[in-house]
Amino acid sequence: MQRIPTLVGTRGHFKGEFFPLQYGKTIVVGRSRESDFSLKRTEKYRGQSPDERDKDESAQTISAKHFQITMFNLRSIEIKNLSPNGTHLDGQLVETVLLEDVSTRTHSITFGSEEILSLEMRMHEG
Numbered sequence: 001m002q003r004i005p006t007l008v009g010t011r012g013h014f015k016g017e018f019f020p021l022q023y024g025k026t027i028v029v030g031r032s033r034e035s036d037f038s039l040k041r042t043e044k045y046r047g048q049s050p051d052e053r054d055k056d057e058s059a060q061t062i063s064a065k066h067f068q069i070t071m072f073n074l075r076s077i078e079i080k081n082l083s084p085n086g087t088h089l090d091g092q093l094v095e096t097v098l099l100e101d102v103s104t105r106t107h108s109i110t111f112g113s114e115e116i117l118s119l120e121m122r123m124h125e126g
Contacts, residue, residue: 005071005102006122007037012115013044013059020124021071028082029117032064061085062112069119074103077119087111 007029009017019037021027029037039045039062048056063083070078077099081087088110089097099107099119106120 001123001125003103003121004124005074005077006120006124007069007109008118008120008122009042010108010116010118012112013039013042013062014115014117015044017042018122020122021069021077023071023073026068026070028065028068029111030064030066030082031059031062035065058112058114062115066111067109075100077102079109083111085112 005021007019007021007027009015017037019027027036029035031039033040039059045053045059053059063085066083066085067087068080068082072078078096079087079089079094079099080096081094086093088094090108091110102119103121106118109117109119
């Protein structure tokens, strides 16, 4: 087991979902199935009927490719907004930001009208 920076859904469609980061790999988060961490693969979205999905205004505020996150190492994790709807880190609107403290601090990423992901260290099989 090892501690790995992980995106953890705490609110919205992504609540209860998680995605561990990988060294050197860029992860795209968004509505599109082509996104690595996709709204359309969440349990909540898959549980909706086609009619419910069409009327889900919250899901429609998530861009196909909303933001990307790249872990270069524990002291260098980049978050880059890809959406005209914006991405917030710890309450601040960001375009591109480099985090150096993920090993000691949890961060909150807010996007769409309801989605919140926590960027935190989690234990995973190594």
